[in-house]
Structures are given as structure tokens and as C-alpha cells.
Amino acid sequence: MNGRIGIFDSGLGGLFMMKAIVEAGPRYDYIYLGDTQRLPYGNRSSETVYMFLREAVTYLFQQQQCALIIVACNTASAEALRRIQQEYLPPNYPDRRVLGVIIPAAEAVLERGIMRVGVLATEGTVQSGAFTRELKKLNPRVEVFHEAAPLLVPLLENGDTAYKNLIVEEYIRAVEKHGINGLLLGCTHYPILKAEIRAVLQPQIQLVCQDEIVPGKLQTYLRRHPELDEKLGKNGKREFLVTDITPTLEKKANEWFGKDVALEVVEL
Numbered sequence: 729m730n731g732r733i734g735i736f737d738s739g740l741g742g743l744f745m746m747k748a749i750v751e752a753g754p755r756y757d758y759i760y761l762g763d764t765q766r767l768p769y770g771n772r773s774s775e776t777v778y779m780f781l782r783e784a785v786t787y788l789f790q791q792q793q794c795a796l797i798i799v800a801c802n803t804a805s806a807e808a809l810r811r812i813q814q815e816y817l818p819p820n821y822p823d824r825r826v827l828g829v830i831i832p833a834a835e836a837v838l839e840r841g842i843m844r845v846g847v848l849a850t851e852g853t854v855q856s857g858a859f860t861r862e863l864k865k866l867n868p869r870v871e872v873f874h875e876a877a878p879l880l881v882p883l884l885e886n887g888d889t890a891y892k893n894l895i896v897e898e899y900i901r902a903v904e905k906h907g908i909n910g911l912l913l914g915c916t917h918y919p920i921l922k923a924e925i926r927a928v929l930q931p932q933i934q935l936v937c938q939d940e941i942v943p944g945k946l947q948t949y950l951r952r953h954p955e956l957d958e959k960l961g962k963n964g965k966r967e968f969l970v971t972d973i974t975p976t977l978e979k980k981a982n983e984w985f986g987k988d989v990a991l992e993v994v995e996l
């Protein structure tokens with residue numbers, strides 16, 4: 729099987745994550761799928777997020793021969809991934825893998841010695857309590873402070889606006905007041921704003937971004953799972969699928985992957 733690595737997100741954040749994943753492992757074949765038509769995921773019910781994720785996973789396995797899917801979306805990882813892994817995969821695709829971004833991020837926080845961590849995320853991720861659960865599983869003494877930042881995804885998906893810095897600063901001030909020593913960006917979209925966030929974040933607070941964590945952890949995972957690695961195609965192919973072509977995604981795809989990127993519209 730010349731299986732591909734699928735990278736799924738609701739939109740732009742997954743594309744940014746794919747850029748980092750491709751840089752860390754350029755020889756693999758990748759396929760990005762952005763559910764731009766149904767974005768944002770961050771304010772939807774868990775049941776809806778689960779249905780959306782199941783459709784995306786089915787599509788990537790059935791139509792695109794993925795052997796492995798990275799759910800780059802934190803909201804989907806937080807609210808639906810466990811159900812996909814425990815209920816959906818065993819009877820339907822027992823030999824394929826779906827991995828998320830919450831556990832690698834939680835590990836990275838503790839590897840950096842952060843014991844009072846702020847988490848900026850979507851409303852859905854905050855409500856799920858997934859980061860607290862995974863962090864405390866690794867170290868029960870870690871303290872976690874969440875701040876939902878619902879305006880950042882629409883802001884990014886609609887292109888840069890003059891209000892960007894103002895809104896970023898509001899969210900950072902709110903989470904900083906807990907006396908944190910690290911801030912985890914718990915939404916795939918937020919690292920796109922890492923320069924703006926770093927500029928207003930108190931300098932002693934470490935900034936943890938998933939695009940700097942997940943690519944390395946994925947390479948380690950593939951080395952530890954040769955039986956999966958041997959199913960993966962290694963011809964350096966990249967494909968870009970979306971459920972709707974939006975002007976911002978088109979612009980960013982060209983900026984991050986070159987002018988000849990072809991976005992294909994698909995139905996899930």
C-alpha cells in the first residue's frame with residue numbers, strides 16, 4: 729500500500745501545521761483536507777464535531793487511501809478523537825491510525841518544566857477539559873488555566889485586520905493574570921499569530937506552539953512503528969483538498985507552498 733498521511737483541520741491552521749510536518753518529513757506523501765465550508769468547529773456541539781470528524785476520516789481512508797490521519801484540529805481532537813479511536817476504527821479500519829494533537833502538546837508542556845500553564849483555545853476545546861485531563865494524567869500537580877479565544881479563528885480566516893493586535897492583547901492579558909509560567913496555544917490556528925502573541929506576552933512566560941512540537945513527535949512515532957511506516961508512500965507528493973475554496977486559504981496556500989498549489993474542492 730502506498731498510503732498517504734492525511735492532515736485534517738477545519739481550515740487554515742491545518743495548512744500551517746502541514747507546512748511544518750512536511751518540512752520535518754519531506755519524503756512522505758501528504759494530503760491536506762480542510763473543512764472550510766463548515767468552519768468554525770470551535771463553537772459547535774460535541775456530537776456535530778464527532779459527525780464532521782467521522783465523515784472526514786471515512787473520506788480520507790476510503791477515497792484517498794490514507795494509512796494515517798493527523799487530526800490537526802484541537803477542537804476535533806478534544807471532543808471526538810477518543811470516540812473515533814475506540815468505537816469507529818476497530819470495526820471499520822482496524823489497521824489504520826488516527827492521531828491527535830492534544831497529547832503531544834501536553835507532553836511538550838511538561839517536558840519544558842511548565843507547572844502553571846495557560847491554555848488559549850476554542851470554546852469547544854475549553855469545555856471538553858481535554859488539556860486538563862491529559863496534563864494531569866502526566867503530572868497531577870500541574871495547574872491549568874484556560875481562556876477561550878473565539879474571535880481569533882474568524883479573524884484569521886477572514887484575512888488580517890486592523891483589530892488583530894488589540895484582540896490578541898485582550899486574550900493574553902486575561903490568561904496572564906493567573907501567574908502562569910507557560911502559555912500553550914491550544915488551537916491549530918493560533919500559531920499563525922505567534923509573532924503578535926510573543927510581542928505582547930510577558931517575556932518570562934514560555935510560549936508553546938504545536939507546529940514546533942507535532943512534526944518531531946510524528947517522526948518519532950513513525951520510527952517506533954515500522955509496520956505503519958512501511959505502508960506509507962515516500963514520493964514527496966502533496967495534495968490539497970478543501971470543502972470550499974476561500975480567498976484567504978488560497979492566498980495562504982500559495983504563500984506557504986508556492987504559486988502552483990492546486991486546491992481541489994471535495995464533498996465529504
Ligand code: DGL
Pocket residue numbers: 737738739741742767768769770771800801802803804850853881914915916917
Ligand atoms: N483549528 C481548530 C482548532 O484547533 C478549530 C478552529 C475552528 O474551526 O473553530 O481548534
